[in-house]
Amino acid sequence: MTDISSSVVDFLLDCAGAQAFKPWEVQDESPRMRMELDKLDPLVRVAEMLHKAAFRTGLGYSIYSPDHMVRNFLSICSPSASWLSY
Numbered sequence: 001m002t003d004i005s006s007s008v009v010d011f012l013l014d015c016a017g018a019q020a021f022k023p024w025e026v027q028d029e030s031p032r033m034r035m036e037l038d039k040l041d042p043l044v045r046v047a048e049m050l051h052k053a054a055f056r057t058g059l060g061y062s063i064y065s066p067d068h069m070v071r072n073f074l075s076i077c078s079p080s081a082s083w084l085s086y
Contacts, residue, residue, distance in 0.1 A: 030070060033065065033070050034067065034070060037064060037065070037066075037067060037070070044064075048062045048063075048064065
């Protein structure tokens with residue numbers, strides 16, 4: 001029973017804390033991510049800018065990824081990245 005429970009705990013910890021995305025999973029989602037960023041309501045953009053101006057950390061960080069970070073994330077998850085494990 002302890003072997004099974006330790007295996008289950010290890011599995012749950014990996015699922016919760018060590019998520020891994022394959023390059024094709026990220027590439028499949030990039031058009032949707034860009035579309036959502038393009039369709040962002042102007043009032044939401046204003047609220048994000050106000051938070052950025054009012055707070056330097058914490059609440060000042062946007063909950064939306066900037067476009068340059070979407071591109072950066074795609075390059076990090078490219079198949080040539082040596083740290084990816086399949």
